[in-house]
Amino acid sequence: MVRDLVKVYPAARGRRGRPATPEVRASDGIGIEVGRGEIFGLLGPNGAGKSTLVRQLTGLMRPDSGSVEVLGHDIVRHPERAARLLAYLGQESTALDELTVSLAVETTARLRGLDAAAARAQRDDVLDELGITALAGRPLRKLSGGQRRLACFATALVGERRLLVLDEPTTGMDPVARRAVWGAVDRRRAERGTTVLLVTHNVIEAETVLDRVAVLDHGKVIACDTPTGLKEKVAGEVRVELVWRDRAPVDVPEVAALRSSAVESGRRWTLRLAPEEARAAVAAVTGGVAFAALDDFTLATPSLEDVYLALGGRGGDGLVKA
Amino acid sequence: MSAVPLEAVVRAEDERVAAPDVAAPLGARARMVPALTAVYRAQLSRARVARIPLLFVATFQSVGIMILMRGVVDGGSEAHAVVAGSSVLVVAFVALNLLAQYFGQLRGDGGLDHYATLPVPPAAVVLGAAAAYASFTVPGTIVTAVVGCGLFGLPLTHLWVLAAVIPLSGAALAGLGAALGLLAPRPELATLLGQMGMSAALLLGVLPAERMPGFLQYARDLLPSTYGVEALARTFGSDPDWGAVLLDLGVCAAVGVVSLAVATWAYRRAAVR
Numbered sequence: 001m002v003r004d005l006v007k008v009y010p011a012a013r014g015r016r017g018r019p020a021t022p023e024v025r026a027s028d029g030i031g032i033e034v035g036r037g038e039i040f041g042l043l044g045p046n047g048a049g050k051s052t053l054v055r056q057l058t059g060l061m062r063p064d065s066g067s068v069e070v071l072g073h074d075i076v077r078h079p080e081r082a083a084r085l086l087a088y089l090g091q092e093s094t095a096l097d098e099l100t101v102s103l104a105v106e107t108t109a110r111l112r113g114l115d116a117a118a119a120r121a122q123r124d125d126v127l128d129e130l131g132i133t134a135l136a137g138r139p140l141r142k143l144s145g146g147q148r149r150l151a152c153f154a155t156a157l158v159g160e161r162r163l164l165v166l167d168e169p170t171t172g173m174d175p176v177a178r179r180a181v182w183g184a185v186d187r188r189r190a191e192r193g194t195t196v197l198l199v200t201h202n203v204i205e206a207e208t209v210l211d212r213v214a215v216l217d218h219g220k221v222i223a224c225d226t227p228t229g230l231k232e233k234v235a236g237e238v239r240v241e242l243v244w245r246d247r248a249p250v251d252v253p254e255v256a257a258l259r260s261s262a263v264e265s266g267r268r269w270t271l272r273l274a275p276e277e278a279r280a281a282v283a284a285v286t287g288g289v290a291f292a293a294l295d296d297f298t299l300a301t302p303s304l305e306d307v308y309l310a311l312g313g314r315g316g317d318g319l320v321k322a
Numbered sequence: 323m324s325a326v327p328l329e330a331v332v333r334a335e336d337e338r339v340a341a342p343d344v345a346a347p348l349g350a351r352a353r354m355v356p357a358l359t360a361v362y363r364a365q366l367s368r369a370r371v372a373r374i375p376l377l378f379v380a381t382f383q384s385v386g387i388m389i390l391m392r393g394v395v396d397g398g399s400e401a402h403a404v405v406a407g408s409s410v411l412v413v414a415f416v417a418l419n420l421l422a423q424y425f426g427q428l429r430g431d432g433g434l435d436h437y438a439t440l441p442v443p444p445a446a447v448v449l450g451a452a453a454a455y456a457s458f459t460v461p462g463t464i465v466t467a468v469v470g471c472g473l474f475g476l477p478l479t480h481l482w483v484l485a486a487v488i489p490l491s492g493a494a495l496a497g498l499g500a501a502l503g504l505l506a507p508r509p510e511l512a513t514l515l516g517q518m519g520m521s522a523a524l525l526l527g528v529l530p531a532e533r534m535p536g537f538l539q540y541a542r543d544l545l546p547s548t549y550g551v552e553a554l555a556r557t558f559g560s561d562p563d564w565g566a567v568l569l570d571l572g573v574c575a576a577v578g579v580v581s582l583a584v585a586t587w588a589y590r591r592a593a594v595r
Contacts, residue, residue, distance in 0.1 A: 058439050060594060072345030079594065083441040084348040094433030098368040110360035111440040113350030155436075162346055 026052035027063065028219035034212075036071070036162075037193040039185065041206050043308065044216035050199045051167065053216070057197070058088045058165055071162060071195075086163035087112075089156040091171075093140060093148060101127070101143075101151045102136040105158055112159030122158045129187075130154055130180045145172035153181055162192065167199045182209055203304045215308055223307070230307045238278040239306055242269040242285060243296040254284035267295070272306060351441035361442075361450025362457075369458055380415040381462040384408040387528055388470050397474065399555070400530040405470030406555035407528035409484070410491055412462040414523035414547050417496035419516040421455045425503025426512020429592045438593035445586045448500050452582060455499070456492025463488055467554070480557035483567065490574035491550030495523075497581025498546060504588035523547040546577040 026049045034040040042050045055061040057068055059075050059082030068075040075082050096104040105126060109119035127133045132150055140148050153169050164185070170178045188194035200206050206213055207227045214224040223230055242248075242258075244267045250256050258281055262269040273281060278299060285294055352360075369377075391404045428434050437447050464484060471478050499516060506512035526534075526542040534542065542548050553570035556562050 058435075060435060060438055062594070073348075080441075081348060083439050084351055085346065086439075088435070088439040090432060090435045090439075092432040092435065094428060094431050095436035099364055100367070103364055103367055107360045107364040108436075108440065111352045111357055111437070111442045113352045113441060115356070159349065161349055 026219050027056065027066075029066075030216075030219070030221055032214055032221060032224065034195060034197060036195050037189055038211045039189065039196040039198065039209060041198045041200055041210040041213040042216055043200060043203070043206055043213050043304070048216040049219040050216055052219075054088075054165060054167060054197070054199055058082050058086060085161065086165050087156040087159060087161040089152055089164070089166045089169055091167050093152050096152065096155065097141040098139055100137055100139050101132060101154070104140060104151060105154050108155040109158035112161075114159060119158070122160075126154045126157045126184075129157075129184055131176075146174055146177050149173055150177050150180065153184075157184060157188075160188075160192070161194075163195045163197065164188075165197045165199075168201060169198070170202065170205060178205070185209075203308075207304050213304070227304055230304060231302055233307060236274060237272045237302055237306070238275055239298075239300045239302055240271045240273055240278050240281055241298045241300075242271070242294065243267055244269075244293050245295045246293065249290050249293040252284075252288070252290045254281075255290050258284075272302070349441070352443070352446070354443050354446055357442045357446035358450045358453075361447055362454050365451050365454030366457060369454075376420060377416065377458060377462050380412045380459070381465050383415065384411050384462070384466040385469050387411070387524070388466070388473055391528070392473055395474075395530065399559075400532070401474040401476065402555040402558040403530045403551065404528055405467065405474055405476060405558065406551045406553075407524075408470055409463050409467040409554060410487070410527055410547050410550045411520075411524055412466050413456070413459045413488060413491050413550065414495050414520050414527070416459045416462070417452070417455045417492050418499040418502075418523065418547075419520040420458075421452065421496050421499035422503040422506075422516030422519070423509075423513050424451070424455075425500050426506050426509040426516075427503075429504055429506075429512075430509035434589075434593050444589045444593070445582075448585045448589050449582060452493065452496035452500055452585070455496050456489060459492060460488055471558075476558045480562060483554060483557045486571055487550050487554050487574075490571050490578060491547055493578030494546035494550070494574045494581060495519075497578055497583075497585050500585035501581055501588050504585060504592045527551045546574060546581070549573040549577075 028049075030049075030053060032040075042053065044050050052061070056063045057070065057075065059079035062079065063076060066076075070082060070085050073081045073085060096108075099107065102123060105123045106119050109122050110116070114122065124133075127136055130150055130153070132147070132154065135143060135147060135151065140151055143151065149169065149172055153166070156164055156166065156169075170181055173181070185194070185196055189196070198206075198210065210227055212224065212226050213230065214221050215230070216222070223233075225233075242262075247267070248255060248259070248264075248269065250259060258269070258271060261273070262271045271278075271281065282297065282299065284290060285297065385408070388404060388408045391408075395401050395404055464481075467481055467484060468478065470476070471481070498519065502515040502519065503512040506515055522541070522545055526538065526545050527547050531539060531542060549570040553567045553574070556567050556570070
């Protein structure tokens with residue numbers, strides 16, 4: 001779908017009192033192939049180049065070089081075709097904020113080329129499917145964040161596009177709303193073979209809903225596989241989390257030895273260890289003096305977040321775990 | 323001996339290769355008129371939520387200015403100019419100022435992406451929004467004109483000309499507002515430009531032209547709202563010069579066409595960054 005995509009934001013000249021911003025390679029030779037009917041995820045920290053990639057896919061931005069092909073159409077040469085092939089759910093809803101949910105969905109359907117009767121029928125179906133018929137008469141800006149997001153998601157569903165590009169669709173949603181979203185996506189995939197490209201920060205969601213995921217960092221794809229496949233890359237490791245009551249008993253030699261490999265955040269230490277090391281570490285902290293200082297500990301198999309950190313992405317400031 | 327014709331083999335090859343990569347049919351696209359209607363309807367509905375207080379402000383502002391000017395102006399052609407200028411000021415406030423702010427904000431925070439990823443002709447978005455904002459001005463402009471006629475003792479006979487003045491000066495000013503909002507690099511700048519445009523319409527439109535210094539009269543001639551003001555002012559006379567009224571309205575229409583074309587171009591440019 002995407003080949004050798006390059007987008008460079010030119011270096012900006014500095015103005016008075018502001019330093020010059022250097023050139024940013026927001027897409028640095030990205031190549032991704034997404035199969036039809038697949039739910040494909042883009043994962044990465046803020047500033048990794050996810051949005052830039054999505055803007056190029058949706059025809060909102062021209063790449064400097066490389067090609068973008070959506071469902072067999074060349075989007076670099078015919079950017080106007082993107083709007084007829086895909087539905088895009090961006091992060092901003094300002095264009096719709098002052099409309100009622102019902103009118104926002106109906107207008108979007110009309111603008112996807114449906115006639116008035118079809119637009120109204122699809123509006124009713126989609127609102128019903130997502131369980132927000134009761135909100136139909138309320139303006140979007142008066143809704144809570146999650147409800148507003150769900151209403152915007154409804155606008156992406158009308159007009160039945162074969163590709164849905166969703167930029168963090170479930171931000172701020174409660175579990176019921178999330179389930180409505182993934183239910184609607186699954187139905188479309190089963191019935192029409194709809195392809196979904198999902199931009200996300202939410203690692204847990206990524207693990208459960210995605211068929212494949214590409215991890216982006218600094219405008220490059222640093223890994224691309226199924227969530228399970230990615231996790232196998234760090235399968236030899238176990239994540240150990242230790243929470244101390246007050247402060248870590250660093251006077252205990254075993255604990256002091258662990259400190260070098262721990263990521264500390266307040267009272268919490270996170271370690272990635274080989275299974276034997278993990279066993280030894282747990283034995284050390286659950287026996288003797290250290291146990292008195294221990295509040296809680298967990299052992300877990302690696303998650304996508306661990307994969308991401310192990311791949312050498314920018315640690316700490318990266319993914320937010322929901 | 324094989325009896326399979328060569329073409330059949332080639333075709334079979336082609337199909338096998340082409341099948342997984344065949345281009346999906348393009349989805350429907352919105353045609354101009356239904357898209358324009360849909361945008362217009364959606365924009366108009368925003369008035370109920372967000373615009374009504376601002377319409378009151380626009381009307382009160384104009385009525386206030388006329389009350390102020392009553393102490394300065396003593397009837398005659400100057401009174402015509404004040405009433406016409408105040409009425410068209412409502413159009414400038416809403417169509418120029420508020421539309422510039424709206425598009426500036428939409429462009430600034432990525433709201434344009436919603437329209438830009440829908441298969442809509444750019445002109446439908448710009449014209450739909452401009453038409454809606456011009457429509458917002460109708461009640462305020464009529465109220466201002468009627469109150470003004472009452473204040474200065476002018477005849478209501480030819481106020482029907484508002485039916486042409488509002489849409490035509492509305493088109494000119496809304497086109498200008500949309501273009502300013504879409505071309506301004508930052509939303510604050512769009513707001514500033516909109517405000518300045520409205521201030522210009524206020525100063526150059528409401529104050530009687532005869533008392534202005536020469537260079538301001540030239541500036542006045544450059545401002546599209548002036549021609550709406552002049553057209554309306556002429557009809558307050560006892561024997562209006564309809565040819566001149568038509569000419570003024572023609573200028574409004576021409577500016578409207580040009581500025582809406584520029585706004586459409588600016589929209590295209592803003593949507594694909």
